[in-house]
Amino acid sequence: MTLTTNYDYWQRIYGRSMYAAEQIQEANLLINLLEQLLPGIKADIEFVDVATPLTYERYTGNWQGSSCGWLLTKQTLPLMIRGLPKTLPGLRNFYMIGQWVEPGGSVPVVAMSGRNIIQQICHEDRRLFCASPIS
Ligand SMILES: Cc1cc2nc3c(=O)[nH]c(=O)nc-3n(C[C@H](O)[C@H](O)[C@H](O)COP(=O)(O)OP(=O)(O)OC[C@H]3O[C@@H](n4cnc5c(N)ncnc54)[C@H](O)[C@@H]3O)c2cc1C
Incomplete structure:
Protein backbone atom coordinates (compact mmCIF):
# COMPACT_ATOMS: atom_id res chain seq x y z
CA MET A 1 0.00 0.00 0.00
CA SER A 66 9.84 11.54 -3.31
CA SER A 67 9.45 8.31 -5.25
CA CYS A 68 8.35 9.80 -8.59
CA GLY A 69 9.46 13.43 -8.47
CA TRP A 70 6.67 15.98 -8.28
CA LEU A 71 3.69 15.19 -6.09
CA LEU A 72 0.70 15.44 -8.40
CA THR A 73 -1.58 18.17 -7.11
CA LYS A 74 -3.98 20.66 -8.71
CA GLN A 75 -0.97 22.92 -9.28
CA THR A 76 1.45 20.33 -10.69
CA LEU A 77 -0.98 18.17 -12.69
CA PRO A 78 -1.29 20.69 -15.57
CA LEU A 79 2.53 20.60 -15.87
CA MET A 80 2.20 17.01 -17.08
CA ILE A 81 0.51 18.38 -20.19
CA ARG A 82 2.26 21.74 -20.51
CA GLY A 83 5.69 20.29 -19.70
CA LEU A 84 8.67 21.90 -17.97
CA PRO A 85 11.71 23.54 -19.55
CA LYS A 86 14.52 21.04 -20.19
CA THR A 87 17.29 23.59 -20.67
CA LEU A 88 18.77 26.41 -18.59
CA PRO A 89 19.21 29.95 -19.90
CA GLY A 90 22.86 30.75 -20.67
CA LEU A 91 24.00 27.10 -20.51
CA ARG A 92 24.49 25.73 -23.99
CA ASN A 93 24.44 21.97 -24.72
CA PHE A 94 22.78 21.18 -21.40
CA TYR A 95 19.52 19.22 -21.30
CA MET A 96 17.62 17.84 -18.35
CA ILE A 97 15.69 14.60 -18.43
CA GLY A 98 13.98 12.48 -15.79
CA GLN A 99 11.26 12.65 -13.20
CA TRP A 100 11.94 16.24 -12.08
CA VAL A 101 11.20 17.62 -15.54
CA GLU A 102 8.38 15.19 -16.28
CA PRO A 103 5.74 15.51 -13.54
CA GLY A 104 4.35 12.08 -12.76
CA GLY A 105 7.72 10.40 -13.12
CA SER A 106 7.91 6.59 -13.43
CA VAL A 107 10.29 4.45 -15.50
CA PRO A 108 8.36 4.63 -18.83
CA VAL A 109 7.96 8.41 -18.57
CA VAL A 110 11.63 9.07 -17.78
CA ALA A 111 12.65 6.75 -20.65
CA MET A 112 10.40 8.81 -22.91
CA SER A 113 12.01 11.95 -21.47
CA GLY A 114 15.45 10.78 -22.65
CA ARG A 115 14.13 9.73 -26.04
CA ASN A 116 12.44 13.09 -26.59
CA ILE A 117 15.63 15.01 -25.78
CA ILE A 118 17.63 12.92 -28.25
CA GLN A 119 14.97 13.71 -30.85
CA GLN A 120 15.27 17.43 -30.01
CA ILE A 121 19.09 17.34 -30.23
CA CYS A 122 18.89 15.56 -33.61
CA HIS A 123 16.50 18.27 -34.79
CA GLU A 124 18.86 21.04 -33.60
CA ASP A 125 21.82 19.29 -35.28
CA ARG A 126 19.72 18.73 -38.44
CA ARG A 127 20.25 15.02 -38.14
CA LEU A 128 17.71 12.35 -38.83
CA PHE A 129 16.19 10.92 -35.66
CA CYS A 130 15.35 7.27 -35.88
CA ALA A 131 14.30 4.96 -33.12
CA SER A 132 13.66 1.27 -33.30
CA PRO A 133 11.51 -0.69 -30.90
CA ILE A 134 13.40 -3.11 -28.66
CA SER A 135 12.53 -6.65 -29.67
C1 LIG B 1 10.41 2.55 -4.05
C2 LIG B 1 10.08 3.02 -5.44
C3 LIG B 1 9.26 2.25 -6.23
C4 LIG B 1 8.98 2.65 -7.53
N1 LIG B 1 8.19 1.85 -8.30
C5 LIG B 1 8.01 2.15 -9.59
C6 LIG B 1 7.28 1.25 -10.45
O1 LIG B 1 6.81 0.18 -10.03
N2 LIG B 1 7.12 1.62 -11.76
C7 LIG B 1 7.61 2.77 -12.26
O2 LIG B 1 7.44 3.03 -13.44
N3 LIG B 1 8.27 3.65 -11.46
C8 LIG B 1 8.49 3.36 -10.15
N4 LIG B 1 9.19 4.23 -9.34
C9 LIG B 1 9.59 5.54 -9.88
C10 LIG B 1 10.81 5.45 -10.77
O3 LIG B 1 11.76 4.58 -10.20
C11 LIG B 1 11.40 6.86 -10.95
O4 LIG B 1 10.40 7.78 -11.39
C12 LIG B 1 12.53 6.83 -11.97
O5 LIG B 1 13.50 5.87 -11.64
C13 LIG B 1 13.19 8.20 -12.03
O6 LIG B 1 14.24 8.17 -12.97
P1 LIG B 1 15.24 9.36 -13.09
O7 LIG B 1 16.22 8.96 -14.14
O8 LIG B 1 14.51 10.66 -13.23
O9 LIG B 1 15.95 9.45 -11.64
P2 LIG B 1 16.81 8.36 -10.88
O10 LIG B 1 16.46 6.98 -11.29
O11 LIG B 1 16.70 8.76 -9.42
O12 LIG B 1 18.27 8.64 -11.41
C14 LIG B 1 19.03 9.74 -11.00
C15 LIG B 1 20.46 9.28 -10.95
O13 LIG B 1 21.30 10.41 -10.75
C16 LIG B 1 22.30 10.08 -9.83
N5 LIG B 1 22.76 11.34 -9.22
C17 LIG B 1 22.11 12.14 -8.34
N6 LIG B 1 22.87 13.20 -8.03
C18 LIG B 1 23.99 13.09 -8.75
C19 LIG B 1 25.16 13.89 -8.88
N7 LIG B 1 25.30 15.02 -8.21
N8 LIG B 1 26.13 13.47 -9.71
C20 LIG B 1 26.00 12.32 -10.42
N9 LIG B 1 24.92 11.53 -10.35
C21 LIG B 1 23.93 11.90 -9.53
C22 LIG B 1 21.60 9.15 -8.85
O14 LIG B 1 22.54 8.35 -8.17
C23 LIG B 1 20.73 8.32 -9.80
O15 LIG B 1 21.40 7.19 -10.30
C24 LIG B 1 9.51 3.87 -8.04
C25 LIG B 1 10.34 4.64 -7.23
C26 LIG B 1 10.63 4.24 -5.94
C27 LIG B 1 11.56 5.08 -5.09
Missing part, protein backbone atom coordinates in the same frame (compact mmCIF):
# COMPACT_ATOMS: atom_id res chain seq x y z
CA THR A 2 1.35 3.40 -0.93
CA LEU A 3 0.09 6.71 0.35
CA THR A 4 1.05 10.35 0.62
CA THR A 5 2.61 11.31 3.93
CA ASN A 6 4.24 14.29 5.64
CA TYR A 7 8.03 14.38 5.18
CA ASP A 8 8.64 16.96 7.94
CA TYR A 9 6.88 14.81 10.52
CA TRP A 10 8.96 11.70 9.76
CA GLN A 11 12.13 13.75 9.68
CA ARG A 12 11.34 15.24 13.11
CA ILE A 13 11.01 11.84 14.74
CA TYR A 14 13.79 10.11 12.75
CA GLY A 15 16.44 8.50 15.00
CA ARG A 16 14.09 8.35 17.99
CA SER A 17 12.22 5.33 19.36
CA MET A 18 9.02 7.07 18.28
CA TYR A 19 10.01 6.55 14.62
CA ALA A 20 9.82 2.75 14.86
CA ALA A 21 6.70 2.95 17.04
CA GLU A 22 5.02 5.20 14.46
CA GLN A 23 5.91 2.78 11.65
CA ILE A 24 4.27 -0.09 13.53
CA GLN A 25 1.23 2.04 14.37
CA GLU A 26 0.80 3.16 10.75
CA ALA A 27 1.14 -0.43 9.51
CA ASN A 28 -1.48 -1.65 11.99
CA LEU A 29 -3.84 1.15 11.01
CA LEU A 30 -3.56 0.25 7.34
CA ILE A 31 -3.85 -3.48 7.97
CA ASN A 32 -7.03 -2.88 9.98
CA LEU A 33 -8.44 -0.79 7.14
CA LEU A 34 -7.51 -3.52 4.67
CA GLU A 35 -9.16 -6.11 6.89
CA GLN A 36 -12.44 -4.20 6.59
CA LEU A 37 -12.23 -4.40 2.80
CA LEU A 38 -10.87 -7.95 2.61
CA PRO A 39 -11.96 -9.83 5.73
CA GLY A 40 -9.43 -12.49 6.75
CA ILE A 41 -6.40 -10.89 5.06
CA LYS A 42 -4.86 -10.00 8.42
CA ALA A 43 -4.33 -13.65 9.28
CA ASP A 44 -2.57 -14.22 5.94
CA ILE A 45 0.07 -11.51 6.43
CA GLU A 46 3.47 -13.08 7.06
CA PHE A 47 5.75 -10.05 6.91
CA VAL A 48 5.34 -6.29 7.24
CA ASP A 49 7.85 -3.65 6.19
CA VAL A 50 7.24 0.09 6.34
CA ALA A 51 9.20 2.54 4.19
CA THR A 52 8.86 6.22 5.04
CA PRO A 53 10.01 9.23 2.98
CA LEU A 54 13.23 9.05 5.05
CA THR A 55 13.79 5.49 3.82
CA TYR A 56 13.33 6.57 0.20
CA GLU A 57 15.58 9.57 0.75
CA ARG A 58 18.30 7.33 2.21
CA TYR A 59 18.16 4.85 -0.67
CA THR A 60 17.53 7.14 -3.63
CA GLY A 61 18.85 10.54 -2.54
CA ASN A 62 15.60 12.01 -3.88
CA TRP A 63 14.42 15.33 -2.45
CA GLN A 64 12.13 14.66 0.52
CA GLY A 65 12.17 10.97 -0.39
